[in-house]
Amino acid sequence: MSSQINNKDRMRSYASIFSGASFAQLLKTDDLDFITRKIVRYDQHNLGKKFTTYSEYLTYIYNILTREYRCEYVYKNEIINELLLKNYGTHNTVVINEFKVGNSVADMVMFNGISKAFEIKTELDSDKRLNGQLADYRTIFKESYIVTHESLVDKYLNLCGKSGLIAIEKHGRSLKMVEIQKAQIEEEINSDILMRSLRTNEYKSIILTYFDTLPNVNSFGMFNACAELMRQIPHNELHKLFISELKKRDSNTDFLKNYYKELRQVCLSMRINPKDYSELSYLLSQTISI
Amino acid sequence: MYYPYLRGKQFELLALREFASDYAVNCQVFPIIEPVKSSFNSIKIAIKKLKENNVSFALILNPKKGDLIGKVDTILSDLNDVLVEGNWIPAYIVEARNSKGIFDHIQDMKFQSAMLICNESVDTNQLEFKQLLGMNQVSKVVFADSNRSFKRELAKIGKETIRLDDKFNVQKRNSDYISIPEEMFSEEVFYYKTEDGFAGFSDYTVLSSEYIDGGMLPKALAIHLTYQKHDEIWIRHFVSDTNDDNSDIQGKFGEAAKKAIDFFTEISYSNQAIEELKRYYNDGQYPGLGVLKKLSIKSHLELINSILTSTAQQHENL
Numbered sequence: 001m002s003s004q005i006n007n008k009d010r011m012r013s014y015a016s017i018f019s020g021a022s023f024a025q026l027l028k029t030d031d032l033d034f035i036t037r038k039i040v041r042y043d044q045h046n047l048g049k050k051f052t053t054y055s056e057y058l059t060y061i062y063n064i065l066t067r068e069y070r071c072e073y074v075y076k077n078e079i080i081n082e083l084l085l086k087n088y089g090t091h092n093t094v095v096i097n098e099f100k101v102g103n104s105v106a107d108m109v110m111f112n113g114i115s116k117a118f119e120i121k122t123e124l125d126s127d128k129r130l131n132g133q134l135a136d137y138r139t140i141f142k143e144s145y146i147v148t149h150e151s152l153v154d155k156y157l158n159l160c161g162k163s164g165l166i167a168i169e170k171h172g173r174s175l176k177m178v179e180i181q182k183a184q185i186e187e188e189i190n191s192d193i194l195m196r197s198l199r200t201n202e203y204k205s206i207i208l209t210y211f212d213t214l215p216n217v218n219s220f221g222m223f224n225a226c227a228e229l230m231r232q233i234p235h236n237e238l239h240k241l242f243i244s245e246l247k248k249r250d251s252n253t254d255f256l257k258n259y260y261k262e263l264r265q266v267c268l269s270m271r272i273n274p275k276d277y278s279e280l281s282y283l284l285s286q287t288i289s290i
Numbered sequence: 291m292y293y294p295y296l297r298g299k300q301f302e303l304l305a306l307r308e309f310a311s312d313y314a315v316n317c318q319v320f321p322i323i324e325p326v327k328s329s330f331n332s333i334k335i336a337i338k339k340l341k342e343n344n345v346s347f348a349l350i351l352n353p354k355k356g357d358l359i360g361k362v363d364t365i366l367s368d369l370n371d372v373l374v375e376g377n378w379i380p381a382y383i384v385e386a387r388n389s390k391g392i393f394d395h396i397q398d399m400k401f402q403s404a405m406l407i408c409n410e411s412v413d414t415n416q417l418e419f420k421q422l423l424g425m426n427q428v429s430k431v432v433f434a435d436s437n438r439s440f441k442r443e444l445a446k447i448g449k450e451t452i453r454l455d456d457k458f459n460v461q462k463r464n465s466d467y468i469s470i471p472e473e474m475f476s477e478e479v480f481y482y483k484t485e486d487g488f489a490g491f492s493d494y495t496v497l498s499s500e501y502i503d504g505g506m507l508p509k510a511l512a513i514h515l516t517y518q519k520h521d522e523i524w525i526r527h528f529v530s531d532t533n534d535d536n537s538d539i540q541g542k543f544g545e546a547a548k549k550a551i552d553f554f555t556e557i558s559y560s561n562q563a564i565e566e567l568k569r570y571y572n573d574g575q576y577p578g579l580g581v582l583k584k585l586s587i588k589s590h591l592e593l594i595n596s597i598l599t600s601t602a603q604q605h606e607n608l
Contacts, residue, residue, distance in 0.1 A: 028328065028357070196537040218574020220544025223537065 010042055011069035014061045018073045018262075020269040027276055030283060040290060047288060055260060055284040062262035066175055070168065072107070074175075075120045075147055077265035078168055079108055082177040085257050088112055094251045097269050102136035102193050104129070109141065111246045115239070116183075117141040119163075121148045127159060134163045139190040140197060142239060143183035153180055162186075189238050191230040195223070198245070205248075206230065206241045260284075291320050292479065292594045293348070293432065293452050293492035296587070297355065297501060298325040301580040303336035305587035306347075309595075312562050314343035318598035319591055321347045322381055322407070322432070322492065326356025326501065330368045337372045348381040348405045348430070349373070351395070352388070355501035362395070379430070381405035389418035396427050405430040407454070414440045423447070432492050441487075450489035453482065456499040458525075464510035467527035475516055475525040479597050496525065496586045505579075509533045511542040513550050513567075513582055516590045517559055518597065526553060540576040547571040561596070563589035 016022075022034045035054055039047060043057070051057040065074050076097070084095055093112040098105050106117040117137035121127060130146070137144040145164040148156050153167050157180065164183030169176050195203055200222075207226045208214055210233050215225035230238070252271050259267045259277055267277065296302040306321055313319070321340075325333055340347050349369070351362045358365055366373075380399070382392045384406050396404050404427050412419060414437065422428065424447070431444055435453040444451045457476045461467055478491040496514045510533035516525045528550040530542035551571055554564050563585045570577045 196535060200540065218544075219540040219576050220574055221541070223541050 007068075011065065011071075013038060013041070014065055015069065015071040015073055017058070017061065018077075018266055020266055023263075023266050023272075023280065024270055026283060027280060032283065032286075036288070036290060039288060044290070047290070051288070053285055053287055055281075057288060058260070058262050058284065063173070066170070070122055070149060071124065072120055072122055073265060075122060075168060076108055076268075077262065078175050078177060079118060079120075079147065080256060080264045080268065081261055082175070083166075084110065084253070090253050090257060092247075093253060094247045094249055095253050095256075095268065096246070096249065096251065097265075099197065101140055101197050104133040104136040106133075106137055106141075107147075111243050113243075114143060114185075115141045115243050115246070116143045116145065118145050118147050118166075121146055121152065121156060123149045123152065127155075130159055134161065136193075138162065138186050139193045140242065142186050144186075145183055147177070150178075157181065187235060189235050189242070191233065191238060192227060194238070194242060195227045195230060198242075202245050202248075203230065206233075206238075206245055209241060210237065291318055291452075291490040292591075292598060293320050293322050293490050294495045294587075294591060294594075295322045295324070295454065295492050295499075296495065296497075298323050298327060298333045298336075300332050301584040302497075302587060303332045305584045305591065307336045307339040308562070308584075309588050309591045310340050310343040310345040313592070313595055314345065316599050316602075317343070317345050318595050318602065319345070320490070321345075322350065322405070323347055324350040324353045324355065325358050325365055325369075326353055326503075328357040328364075334369065334372050337369065337378075341372070341374055341377045344377070346377055346379070348379050350381045350383060350407070352382055352392070354383055354385075356503070366399075375402075379403050379405055381407055381432075384408045384412050384419065384422070386411040386413065389416065389422040393418070393422045393425065396425060401427055403427055403429040405432065408433040408440075410434060414443070423449070430489075435486075445487070451487075452490040452492050453478065453486070453488050454492040457493045458496050458498055458514075460498040460500070464508045464512040464529060465533050467512050467514075468510070468529050470527065472524055472526045475523045477522045479523060479594050480521045480601075496590050497583075507536040507539065508579075509536050511539060511546050511579075511582075513546050514586045515550060515554075515564070516593055517554070517557060518593065523593070526550075528553070539579075543576045543582075544571070544574075561589055561592040563592060 017035060017038060026032065032054060035057065039057060051060045065071065080095065084090060084093060088110070093110055095108060095110045097108055099109040101117070107120045108118040110116045119130070119133050119137065134144055143164060145166050146156050146160050147166045147168060150167045150169040153165065156165055160181065162184040164179065165181040167178045167180050169178050203226050204214060204222070207229050211229060215222065215229065217225045233241070252268065252273060255274055256264045256268060272280065296306065309319065351365055353359060380401050382404065384392065406428055408431065428449065430450045430452060432452040432454050433440060435455060441451055455476065455478065459473060476493065482488040482491040496516060511530040513528040514525055515528065516523050528546045530545040532542060532545065547567060548571065551568055554560055567585055
């Protein structure tokens with residue numbers, strides 16, 4: 001029993017390595033201590049056998065996590081690896097973490113020809129807020145998906161309604177994303193909720209594109225005036241304008257395929273650019289020294 | 291003299307820069323700057339401005355917050371080309387066990403004068419601390435007002451004593467300020483010298499003494515501004531009305547700024563910071579949360595400086 005508890009602690013401890021804050025600190029200080037500490041605590045006996053560099057160690061623990069503890073990080077990272085890079089391609093897609101919609105925050109959203117929102121439900125998550133979350137996503141996204149563990153497919157098939165369902169399955173040594181149910185496409189879009197998910201320059205740009213002019217008010221009245229105008233845009237047009245506007249967001253989606261496959265989600269959340277990435281990659285390529 | 295304790299972040303430094311340019315003559319403000327950012331650009335520009343305007347300041351060499359903890363050598367080498375003797379003094383945060391290290395550093399660096407900022411964990415009877423305090427170079431000592439015996443002792447050995455208070459009453463959410471539209475802020479500016487016998491007083495201006503890096507877009511926007519009410523400094527929290535979510539920050543600024551401007555028109559008080567706020571409002575322009583923080587700090591520095599200069603004037607006229 002106690003070894004099981006210890007194993008859970010160890011998994012949590014591994015999962016905590018993959019945090020944007022830790023890697024941002026690493027770039028600032030070159031200090032690899034947050035990784036070294038884990039090696040000393042759990043894996044010193046494998047040093048030189050299963051891994052010798054920091055990046056090899058990250059691969060080693062990422063593989064353990066995919067087998068034994070699929071935390072949210074693994075899901076997000078596999079959405080990037082499997083869905084984005086293998087299925088959609090990055091050339092014309094923008095992916096964003098933690099996108100606010102109504103009273104919820106979508107774990108991950110993507111914009112290419114269509115807008116998609118993803119809600120991750122790992123074995124560790126509760127389904128308590130699920131209905132509200134999916135209802136929120138459907139107010140502005142054309143497609144919404146639940147992404148869950150292969151063992152929870154039946155449960156979420158009952159709960160997903162118009163939303164799609166994707167299972168993350170173990171195939172040999174790697175994970176695969178399998179679409180269990182396709183999402184129904186939402187034709188309507190709630191412009192009031194959309195206004196609140198957009199940045200100021202984005203809603204202004206949508207209004208300017210559609211009406212060729214901005215309302216004649218100062219910036220304190222701009223939000224309400226734009227909200228008023230946005231209600232008049234036909235739904236199919238507004239969907240398109242929303243997607244093309246979000247594709248302009250500053251994003252490093254295009255570079256992700258060149259990054260370590262275990263670290264893509266960290267790199268996305270930090271919006272790491274190729275220059276910082278080469279610094280990061282250099283630091284991690286060093287031989288572990290304890 | 292007023293010793294505002296400010297962290298060396300972008301908008302705090304901008305407030306200092308602008309204040310120094312506007313109030314170069316007759317400046318009664320001696321900022322204490324705790325460097326916290328590993329990028330030295332803004333602090334360099336601020337220090338140059340302070341120098342140009344002959345505004346003296348203290349620079350903390352052993353910061354306890356931010357990126358530069360333990361990096362005394364980095365601080366001194368990165369700022370070496372802007373730190374000019376006579377314009378600044380080194381300051382040290384004294385804790386339970388670092389008196390000896392500070393003593394050695396002051397000697398090694400051959401500093402002519404230094405400031406000590408004693409935090410509450412200092413045992414004022416400890417031998418190492420007494421030796422540090424006894425150095426001729428230690429000219430200014432900042433400490434919490436509660437330690438009376440320490441204050442008497444300092445007076446005996448002829449140090450400039452400066453009381454440090456944590457004045458700004460932080461609420462958890464900006465919307466919490468709605469229920470406290472105004473509150474008493476401080477009165478030290480009127481009493482620190484004549485009644486309390488201090489050479490100066492210090493506080494964290496209208497900011498929290500906690501170090502906070504970054505933040506989220508708030509649901510409610512609050513502008514904190516101080517003003518004089520009889521022989522006291524009060525603070526008002528001007529809060530937006532539409533606070534149900536974090537969208538339309540511009541509209542929220544319009545609501546809060548209108549309240550602030552109406553209030554200061556009513557009491558007929560203004561200064562550079564309040565005029566700047568009026569310009570943003572009249573131009574229908576939202577300046578950003580950082581600029582609002584700058585305006586709050588700058589307005590407070592202006593207010594305290596004007597009270598101190600007019601009291602100094604009265605004393606000369608007597």
